[in-house]
Structures are given as C-alpha cells and as structure tokens.
Amino acid sequence: MSDELVVAGEKVGSRLIIGTGGAPSMQVIDEVIGASGTALCTVSMRRVDPSTTGSVLDVLAHHGVRVLPNTAGCRTAREAVLTAQLAREALETDWVKLEVVADDDTLLPDAVELLDAAERLVADGFKVFPYTNDDPILARRLQRVGCVAVMPLGAPIGSGLGILNQHNIELIVAEAEVPVVLDAGVGTASDAALAMELGCDAVLLASAVTRAQEPAMMAAAMASAVAAGRLAHRAGRIPKREHARASSPTTGMAVL
C-alpha cells in the first residue's frame, strides 16, 4: 500500500528529511545522504566564498535529492523574507524552511516574527515550512496563514534532548491539516521512531547524524527508525494498561 509523504501536492520520496549542517566534509554529506535514503535536504544561504571548491548542491544533485533552503540565522521577519527571496532566486524553488530564531543560546523560534514572515512569504507565493515551537496554537495559526507544513521542535536545535513535550506534539498532530514534521532535538534513533509513533508525518534532523561518531551508520539507523515508527503508528499500538493481561490462554489449564 502506498504511504508516500505528500507536501503542497507534491510527493516526497522519504519521510526522513536531512539537514546538511554540521558535517565535517562534503564526503560525509555524500555518505549520509546515500545511507539515509532521503529525498529532501536543507541548505543555508550564505555569502559566496570564492575560495570554496565543490558545492553542497552538486552532492544533492548527484543523489537526485530536492533542496529545501532555510532562513537559518535570521532574527526578524524582514531578514527571513529577504533570505527566502534570495534562495528562490538562487535555487529556483519556492519551497522554504522558515526559521526566525530569537537568540543564540536557545535558537528557539520567535513566534511573533515567525508568523509575520510566514504570512508575507505565503502572500509572495512561497511554499512555507515553518520551524516552530511545540505550541499547538502557533501551529494552528501557521496553518491558517497558509503554510504547507508545520515543523515543531522536539527540543532545541542541536541539543539531542529528544521530544520534551510529547503531549503538545500529539495535540499538533491531532488537528493538523498539513504534514507535521518533527524538526530539531532528535538525538538518536528512538527519538525519531517516537516522533513517527506520535503521528508526525516526517522527521527533519541534522546534528544527530552529521555529528555522530559514524554519520552514515547513524543515517541508516534514522531511516530504519522513521520507517519503523511510521509502521507502528499505522498499525495502531495497544493501549497502555495498569495491570498485566495474559497473552496465553487462561482456559484449559491442567490441574497439577
């Protein structure tokens, strides 16, 4: 049975989205993309460095992976909108991962600027994937202004703390009418599996893989975890019970 991720009416070939940041070399990115089976990767927009050889875009193109530019580092809606417009110009895509963070210590989204930027970008024809707090009401507002997905954090970027508020993620999933992508906070495979079990449609991660001791191995682990979590979600888990419930028959017992 087909179970493809569809965002903004377009199929995305994997439910694991990889951020290319944090990798020590282009070679590692190449290996990670191969091992992850991802179909969508984020990149950032930065000043051209003429001394740089080889582009992350070449690696993505080699794997046939779609590019999702982000607005990482932007602090205001104005900066984020301009960065998104430049990304669209450079990369010829209207998809954008919208990040508007408040400060360097938390890297948490600035909700007010984020919503403002999302509204402006949607009006300008962008397909907006907002990186957002694990706030069901903000997620609702982002959908209302026309975002094509919502991407709540599990925990702060790069922290590897997992999903700190499962309840809020479940609330976001329960009322979402667009795909929910768990973005940020994943530390290891079980975090990614949990996100999918909670009903998220995809997981976006970078540091957990690119900064692992064996990035390609961790990428393969994440791919398995996302697939397992998705299957478990669709299969329907048993309810949790306070007491045991025998799985062996309770009738026909011998009298010994």
Add this chain to the structure above:
Amino acid sequence: MILTINGERREFDDGATLADLVAATVPTDRGVAVAVDGEVAPRGTWAGLALRDGQAIELLTAVQGG
C-alpha cells in the same frame, strides 16, 4: 566608484553593471543570488542594472545548513 561587496569595500569602474560585478567576483553565477541595498536583484536584471557609488551588494549561495 566604491561599492561594499559582501561587507568589503572595493573599487569598481564607473558604469559597471551588476552583471560585470558578478562576473568579476564569483567563479560561477550558478546558484548565486544578489541583493542590492537590501533588495533582491533578479538574475534577469543584472545586465541592465548600472551600479552607483556607495551601494551595498550581497552575493549569496547555498552552503551546508540544517
């Protein structure tokens, strides 16, 4: 004229266009986007956009990022 290119002041010939500047600054314009004084300059406008003294130009491209 003096222009500020990616934060560095550089001298350019009067009458240079944005296309001239891009060609002189980056090895390839593939995957490059340009902002002039905080506004996006679409690729199609580069050749016809005459630069003026004091303008700030940002040339961006995609790099690794989460």
